[in-house]
Amino acid sequence: MEANKKNKVKKLGSGSIEEEEVENDKGMIRKGPWSVEEDVILSNYVATHGDGRWNALARSAGLKRSGKSCRLRWLNYLRPDVRRGNITLHEQITILDLHSRWGNRWSKIAEHLPGRTDNEIKNYWRTRVSKQARQLNCDVNSKIFRDALRYVWMPLLQERLQSNSQMEHPNATQAYSSDSSSSASLGIQQFCSESDQQVMSNHGVLVHSIVEDEPGICPSMNNETFEYTNIPLGDSGDLMLESLCNNDDNIYGFCHDFVMTLE
DNA sequence: AATGCCTACAACCGCACTGAA
């Protein structure tokens, strides 16, 4: 959002307006949205003198802002390498994957998404992922939701990413198999009972764990092929899970609802 | 057109950690 799009203002009795300022022991400190002028001052100052020592920087630059505010503004908005725009499918998969390993370690997750800030990732999680949990009436930290993320949502994103890249590069060699029977090994065992897995085995579905819970390793960052286990989805978006987990209506229902809320 | 609700995201807050004095 552009700095000048919204200005938190304090209406005065006279009808004039002014930016919010708060008096503290260091003088008047401005709060609220940054103006274009402030952005220019901060950017120029950092370009000339470098960043760090934010409190001193704020004073030297003549900004009526706290050091914290300057730092945040620089890191989350003004930094030249900050990426703006929608979170891509690939980035979504990475976020879901890393969050499943590390939880709310936003800055750690952000390290693996060049140009994205922890704030942006946190916002994505709260607005998109938490919303999903709300729609399904379950806790975002519950096991079933976490499993659904990993074994339903991520494969779905993966499938979309795959079909997008296929449309863009129809002749390119695929990095992963489009054969659902091989990509479908599915950590489905997370959802299914042993007898279900036996059924899967009988149907020739390979069951293995692909994504290791190894801290610090991100499949997207070390050129490993994405191989998230995949619950195969038909053209209608319906789940073959029905046939695989046909003795557990609750799980099938949950997964079905999950996919439906993603549409 | 007006109103209210919802979403996305920028920004703030409090706390914890770190390193220098």
Place this chain on the structure above:
DNA sequence: TTTCAGTGCGGTTGTAGGCAT
């Protein structure tokens, strides 16, 4: 060893803009 300023992180809040009614 203690103190304190600076910094980083995660949680929360405020609000512009979009959308439905």
